Amino acid sequence: MAIGSRPPLIDPFGRAISYLRVSVTDRCDFRCVYCMSEDMAFLPKRDLLTLEELDRLCTVFVERGVRKLRITGGEPLVRRNIMSLFQALSRHLASGALDELTLTTNGSQLARYASELAQCGVKRVNVSLDTLDPAKFRQITRWGDLARVMEGLDAAQGAGLKIKINAVALKGTNEDEIEALMEWAHGRGMDLTLIEVMPLGEVETQRVDQFLPLSQVRARLMDRYTLDDLAERSGGPARYVRVRETGGILGFITPLSHNFCESCNRVRLTCTGQLFMCLGQEDVADLRTPLREGTHALLDQAIDDAIARKPKGHDFIIDRRHNRPAVARHMSMTGG
Numbered sequence: 416m417a418i419g420s421r422p423p424l425i426d427p428f429g430r431a432i433s434y435l436r437v438s439v440t441d442r443c444d445f446r447c448v449y450c451m452s453e454d455m456a457f458l459p460k461r462d463l464l465t466l467e468e469l470d471r472l473c474t475v476f477v478e479r480g481v482r483k484l485r486i487t488g489g490e491p492l493v494r495r496n497i498m499s500l501f502q503a504l505s506r507h508l509a510s511g512a513l514d515e516l517t518l519t520t521n522g523s524q525l526a527r528y529a530s531e532l533a534q535c536g537v538k539r540v541n542v543s544l545d546t547l548d549p550a551k552f553r554q555i556t557r558w559g560d561l562a563r564v565m566e567g568l569d570a571a572q573g574a575g576l577k578i579k580i581n582a583v584a585l586k587g588t589n590e591d592e593i594e595a596l597m598e599w600a601h602g603r604g605m606d607l608t609l610i611e612v613m614p615l616g617e618v619e620t621q622r623v624d625q626f627l628p629l630s631q632v633r634a635r636l637m638d639r640y641t642l643d644d645l646a647e648r649s650g651g652p653a654r655y656v657r658v659r660e661t662g663g664i665l666g667f668i669t670p671l672s673h674n675f676c677e678s679c680n681r682v683r684l685t686c687t688g689q690l691f692m693c694l695g696q697e698d699v700a701d702l703r704t705p706l707r708e709g710t711h712a713l714l715d716q717a718i719d720d721a722i723a724r725k726p727k728g729h730d731f732i733i734d735r736r737h738n739r740p741a742v743a744r745h746m747s748m749t750g751g
C-alpha cells in the first residue's frame with residue numbers, strides 16, 4: 416500500500432507516534448562507565464537485522480506517520496557500511512515523508528563520515544561528550560580519545576551540521592565542569608543538553624554514586640547565569656532554556672526527578688528487530704519474525720499490536736534501597 420493510505424500510529428492514550436529511534440548495533444568503541452560494563456557480552460552478529468531489513472522496517476514506520484528517525488546504538492558509526500542505511504533512508508527526506516534523519520554518536524568516527532552524513536540530508540547530530548579533560552575523558556569512556564572526538568566535531572561543523580552536545584551529569588566526576596562545558600559548547604555555536612544517569616543495566620559503579628540531580632546543577636548555574644525557559648519541546652524528556660549571558664540553548668533531561676511520559680511520541684527499535692514501547696519498561700514486541708515472514712500486512716499488524724501496548728509511563732527510581740537497575744538491559748541495547 417502507498418504511503419499515507421494506512422492509519423497513523425496512535426497509542427491508547429491518544430499519543431501519536433511520530434518519532435522512531437533505531438539502534439543499529441549494540442557494539443561500541445567506547446565503554447562509558449555509566450553505560451557499559453568493561454567486559455560486555457555483545458549479540459552474535461547473526462542475530463542482527465541486516466541494513467536492508469532495518470531500512471524496510473524504518474520505511475514501514477515512515478509510511479505509518481513517523482516523521483523523525485534517529486539512528487543510534489551502541490555506536491552507530493561503527494556498524495560496517497552504515498552509510499548505505501543513511502543513503503537509503505534519505506529517499507524519505509527527498510519525498511517529504513520524513514522531516515528529519517539524525518543520529519546520536521560518540522563522535523569517534525565523525526571525522527570520517529561527517530560530509531557523507533550531510534550529503535544524505537542529515538542536518539543535526541547529537542554528540543555525547545561529558546568532559547573537556549583528556550584524562551577524565553579516558554576515565555569515563557575507558558577507551559575513548561578526546562582528540563579524535565574534537566576532530567570529529569570540527570569535521571561536522573565544517574560539513575555544515577548543527578551539533579548538540581549531550582553530557583551525562585556525574586556526581587564527583589564532571590559536576591565541577593558543567594559551566595566550562597556550557598561556555599565551550601555555546602562559544603562554538605552548539606547546544607548543550609545535560610542528562611541525569613538512568614538506572615539501565617548493570618555497571619560496575621553503584622548508580623547512587625553516579626547520580627547527580629539536575630535540579631542541583633540548575634540551581635548552581637542560576638547563581639551565575641540567567642536561564643530563560645523556552646516553550647520548545649521535543650515530545651521527550653528534555654526541557655530547554657536560553658542562557659542569556661551566552662545566548663546558547665541548554666537542555667535538561669530529568670527522567671528521574673520529572674515525569675515526561677504524558678507527551679511521549681516515540682518508540683525504540685533494537686538492532687535485532689525488537690520494539691520497545693517505553694525506555695523504562697521491559698515490555699517488547701518482536702518485529703523480526705513478521706518482517707522475515709514477508710507479508711506487509713503481518714508486519715503492520717505486529718506494529719499496531721505493539722503500539723496498542725504502549726504504557727502510560729515509566730517508574731524509574733534510584734535510591735539506596737533500590738540499588739539495582741530499573742530495567743536490566745543497557746542503554747546501548749535500546750539506544751539512547
Ligand code: SAM
Binds near residue numbers: 489746
Ligand atoms: N554511542 C552513542 C553515544 O554515546 O552518543 C549513542 C548511544 S548512547 C547509549 C546514547 C546516549 O545515552 C549517550 O548520550 C549516553 O551518554 C547516554 N547514556 C548511556 N547510558 C546512560 C545511562 N545509564 N543514563 C543516562 N544516559 C545514558
Ligand code: SF4
Binds near residue numbers: 443444445450451
Ligand atoms: Fe558507547 Fe555511547 Fe554507551 Fe558510551 S554511551 S559506551 S559511547 S554506546
